[in-house]
Amino acid sequence: MDSLSLENQASLLTVEKLSVSFGRLLAVSDLGFQIHSEEIFGLIGPNGAGKTTVFNAITGTVPLSEGKIRFAETDITRLKTHQITARGLVRAYQAATIFPQTPVVEHVMTGLHCRTSTSIWGAFLHTPFSRKEEVQSQKKVKKLLEFSNLTDFGEQPASSLTWAQQKRLMLVTALATNPKLILLDEPVAGMNASEIQEMIELIAAVRKEGVTLFIIEHNMKVMMKICDRILVMNYGRKLIEGIPEEVARDPKVIEAYLGYKQN
Amino acid sequence: MAEFLQYTVNGLIAGSTYGLLALSMTLLYGILTIPDFSLGAIYALGAFISFYIIQWLGPEYYLFSLFPIIILAGLLGIFSERIVFGPLEKAPHAAGFIAALGLYSILEGGWNVWFGSEWRNINSPYNDMTIALGPVSLTFQRLILFIVCLLFALGTFLLIFRTLTGKKIRAFSENREVAQLMGVNTRRISALTFFIGYALTGIGGALVAPTALVGASMGLTPIIKSFIVVALGGLGSVTGAIVGGFILGLGENFGAAYISSMYKDLFSFGLFLGVLILMPQGLYRR
Amino acid sequence: MRILIYLFLGLLALLMPLVIRSNYWLYMLTLVGIYIILVASLDLIYGYTGLVSLGHAAFFGIGAYACGILQTKLGFPFLPALLLGGLFTCLAAAVLGWPMLRIKGPYFALGTLALGLMVTIVIHNWDSLTGGVSLSGIPLPPVIQFLGWTIDFSSKRTYYYLVLLFVFLALFFIRQITHSRPGRAFQSIRENADLAEALGVDILRYKLIAYVLASTMAGVAGGLYASYMGSIEPAIAGGHMSFHLLVMIVIGGARTITGEIVGPLLLWFLPEFLEAAQVYRPLFFGFILLVVIIFMPMGIAGKLRSLHPRIAQWIP
Numbered sequence: 120m121d122s123l124s125l126e127n128q129a130s131l132l133t134v135e136k137l138s139v140s141f142g143r144l145l146a147v148s149d150l151g152f153q154i155h156s157e158e159i160f161g162l163i164g165p166n167g168a169g170k171t172t173v174f175n176a177i178t179g180t181v182p183l184s185e186g187k188i189r190f191a192e193t194d195i196t197r198l199k200t201h202q203i204t205a206r207g208l209v210r211a212y213q214a215a216t217i218f219p220q221t222p223v224v225e226h227v228m229t230g231l232h233c234r235t236s237t238s239i240w241g242a243f244l245h246t247p248f249s250r251k252e253e254v255q256s257q258k259k260v261k262k263l264l265e266f267s268n269l270t271d272f273g274e275q276p277a278s279s280l281t282w283a284q285q286k287r288l289m290l291v292t293a294l295a296t297n298p299k300l301i302l303l304d305e306p307v308a309g310m311n312a313s314e315i316q317e318m319i320e321l322i323a324a325v326r327k328e329g330v331t332l333f334i335i336e337h338n339m340k341v342m343m344k345i346c347d348r349i350l351v352m353n354y355g356r357k358l359i360e361g362i363p364e365e366v367a368r369d370p371k372v373i374e375a376y377l378g379y380k381q382n
Numbered sequence: 383m384a385e386f387l388q389y390t391v392n393g394l395i396a397g398s399t400y401g402l403l404a405l406s407m408t409l410l411y412g413i414l415t416i417p418d419f420s421l422g423a424i425y426a427l428g429a430f431i432s433f434y435i436i437q438w439l440g441p442e443y444y445l446f447s448l449f450p451i452i453i454l455a456g457l458l459g460i461f462s463e464r465i466v467f468g469p470l471e472k473a474p475h476a477a478g479f480i481a482a483l484g485l486y487s488i489l490e491g492g493w494n495v496w497f498g499s500e501w502r503n504i505n506s507p508y509n510d511m512t513i514a515l516g517p518v519s520l521t522f523q524r525l526i527l528f529i530v531c532l533l534f535a536l537g538t539f540l541l542i543f544r545t546l547t548g549k550k551i552r553a554f555s556e557n558r559e560v561a562q563l564m565g566v567n568t569r570r571i572s573a574l575t576f577f578i579g580y581a582l583t584g585i586g587g588a589l590v591a592p593t594a595l596v597g598a599s600m601g602l603t604p605i606i607k608s609f610i611v612v613a614l615g616g617l618g619s620v621t622g623a624i625v626g627g628f629i630l631g632l633g634e635n636f637g638a639a640y641i642s643s644m645y646k647d648l649f650s651f652g653l654f655l656g657v658l659i660l661m662p663q664g665l666y667r668r
Numbered sequence: 669m670r671i672l673i674y675l676f677l678g679l680l681a682l683l684m685p686l687v688i689r690s691n692y693w694l695y696m697l698t699l700v701g702i703y704i705i706l707v708a709s710l711d712l713i714y715g716y717t718g719l720v721s722l723g724h725a726a727f728f729g730i731g732a733y734a735c736g737i738l739q740t741k742l743g744f745p746f747l748p749a750l751l752l753g754g755l756f757t758c759l760a761a762a763v764l765g766w767p768m769l770r771i772k773g774p775y776f777a778l779g780t781l782a783l784g785l786m787v788t789i790v791i792h793n794w795d796s797l798t799g800g801v802s803l804s805g806i807p808l809p810p811v812i813q814f815l816g817w818t819i820d821f822s823s824k825r826t827y828y829y830l831v832l833l834f835v836f837l838a839l840f841f842i843r844q845i846t847h848s849r850p851g852r853a854f855q856s857i858r859e860n861a862d863l864a865e866a867l868g869v870d871i872l873r874y875k876l877i878a879y880v881l882a883s884t885m886a887g888v889a890g891g892l893y894a895s896y897m898g899s900i901e902p903a904i905a906g907g908h909m910s911f912h913l914l915v916m917i918v919i920g921g922a923r924t925i926t927g928e929i930v931g932p933l934l935l936w937f938l939p940e941f942l943e944a945a946q947v948y949r950p951l952f953f954g955f956i957l958l959v960v961i962i963f964m965p966m967g968i969a970g971k972l973r974s975l976h977p978r979i980a981q982w983i984p
Binding site: 417466470473476477483484488490491494495499603606609610613647651658659 | 718720722767768770771775777778779781782783785786789790793907911914915918947948949950951952953954955957961962965
């Protein structure tokens with residue numbers, strides 16, 4: 120009993136008995152795992168294994184059929200997405216989901232929304248508080264852009280960036296929400312070798328800031344390199360969970376990926 | 383009891399036109415992924431064409447007028463697909479919707495200019511003949527309306543679900559890229575679907591014309607009601623459109639009869655909003 | 669840079685009545701001013717937040733009738749009637765918006781259209797309250813004696829300045845709001861609502877805020893209109909009016925102060941200059957709308973901005 124509660128204390132995100140179904144299709148079934156503070160936790164599995172659905176369920180984008188999700192001592196199962204983000208759990212989407220016409224600076228500033236509080240009145244009357252907050256926000260954005268090497272693109276619309284730059288923009292915008300945990304959906308998909316290296320360095324830098332990362336990826340080399348622990352899914356269920364070396368050697372995992380070429 | 387039956391019959395008749403309009407709307411929605419507001423003007427066009435045919439050739443030619451309507455409305459459909467909606471394929475949805483509004487405005491304005499802005503009455507020969515079915519009475523015109531609407535709805539239903547062309551239309555509306563890869567000639571299917579949709583709406587207008595006032599903006603309320611039907615039945619669902627049409631027709635007539643006829647339209651709109659708010663998917667799924 | 673443009677335009681508007689003496693043109697300009705307030709408020713919902721509303725005029729009508737009824741039936745003086753009318757519209761928008769804004773996709777636009785039509789039907793039929801076909805006898809604001817000055821609102825020039833005051837307020841408000849944290853929230857909803865939600869923006873709340881603010885502005889514009897015209901009809905809340913407003917902002921250019929001004933100016937005065945008969949106007953509007961939406965979807969202001977960054981600096 121004691122060791123369980125000790126585990127729970129260090130656990131930042133606890134997923135219990137998660138099941139998600141769409142009509143008659145059972146996308147995720149009886150999934151349970153824990154993520155500890157400041158670790159990089161990976162989720163892998165063949166296409167259609169249900170990985171993105173897990174992210175959707177955690178962030179409240181799709182409803183759960185069954186199960187519970189606890190984040191930092193709070194049950195977030197029934198909360199709406201923006202409420203979950205306000206509590207420190209944020210998600211960066213798979214496709215380059217951006218605000219296409221918004222300049223990069225404003226893009227990142229939108230991430231600060233849930234950490235600022237200027238109201239309509241404040242904005243209309245240009246109160247000292249709103250002015251102060253705006254200046255602070257601009258400073259924070261400047262730092263974040265430097266952090267992710269996007270300063271040169273400040274005034275450009277987000278859609279003018281390359282794919283890799285957009286993924287970095289997504290990550291740093293999510294970082295602006297001052298999260299404890301970031302859900303990263305396929306951060307290096309569609310990138311070449313040097314872009315992947317840049318992204319890995321950015322992820323490492325984010326972790327250094329004390330942020331926990333939960334990553335879905337298909338790129339095995341990257342996952343082996345950066346993850347502390349990995350969970351493997353197949354057909355909506357947990358296959359195995361453990362440190363990268365164990366997972367890579369496990370025969371069930373190899374079987375699940377048989378014929379599935381990874382670089 | 384006799385009253386109840388009368389309302390039911392009225393509701394079914396109204397429902398058949400709503401169903402036909404909603405059918406056009408839903409067919410076009412498959413191609414456009416927005417509701418095409420300009421159908422409201424095509425509805426009025428159908429009424430006007432039958433008006434002029436009766437004027438020039440005589441009332442006996444009323445049913446004959448359906449043929450030129452099909453041709454003219456259909457061609458207008460192809461025109462609008464090529465000139466207006468084609469270029470907007472890649473644009474955000476709002477643009478297509480606004481374009482449909484613009485097209486409606488042009489057409490309605492055009493009808494005002496060419497046909498005049500007064501409201502008129504059309505008299506078909508069937509208006510004066512009444513039939514009694516048990517305790518229920520209706521004019522022959524309305525019976526024809528009902529039957530013809532059903533025929534066309536059935537015909538379209540068969541076309542969509544039993545023919546190869548229909549399959550292509552369905553494939554196209556479900557997944558455009560895959561349909562193209564499978565060899566469906568998307569240009570032709572688009573044009574054909576528009577032809578059918580616009581033709582059906584024109585026919586609807588012509589059928590209703592003798593029972594209602596004819597004017598350039600006569601299509602406004604019916605087109606909004608067809609939106610209601612499509613909301614009830616689910617955008618893109620052919621069966622939903624037909625069934626939803628009847629539900630609206632019945633609901634409206636019973637509401638007017640037992641609640642208040644002055645607020646009949648209000649009731650429909652209220653029902654519409656209610657459905658939208660409570661059941662965003664409609665009664666049917668795609 | 670843009671401050672100069674604002675000052676220039678402001679000065680131009682202030683000096684206009686000194687140059688234009690004709691009562692007829694002052695009347696037109698005053699109405700255009702009311703339309704500018706309406707279009708700017710629609711821009712908040714449509715341009716910035718991305719909600720296609722075909723029922724914006726409904727709140728114009730509600731505000732107009734509220735102000736009119738308060739004055740004619742209950743004897744309220746002008747300013748309280750105007751403000752209470754605005755407040756009533758605000759509440760109506762909150763009550764109606766809350767369920768409506770949950771509706772997604774094209775259905776929302778249709779829902780707003782239905783709402784607008786319902787409002788006209790109710791106004792038309794509830795004749796004991798609204799006078800049915802028309803509500804008339806709405807008085808102008810009373811003559812004010814102020815520090816030896818007499819302000820007589822029956823003068824076209826004076827009412828022009830009254831409306832101009834509200835136009836300045838409205839445009840200032842829109843500008844302040846959109847260049848701030850709430851403004852970023854609105855735009856994020858338009859650009860990518862899912863992402864906005866994921867980043868912590870409560871989209872339902874902000875949609876409602878935009879909707880209520882815009883509708884209240886429309887309601888106040890309605891009150892100004894009611895007292896100016898003296899009599900109003902249900903059609904001012906209807907679909908054609910809402911459509912005109914939408915055309916104005918699309919053609920003028922969404923998300924720009926320039927567009928909010930140019931849209932009404934152009935679409936009001938161009939038909940006048942072309943001496944087009946009333947009956948050709950819908951044809952004209954529809955045609956321009958199509959041309960713009962296909963070839964120039966960012967409207968006139970947007971197109972000007974896209975010509976060159978240097979030019980963009982001058983287009984607010």
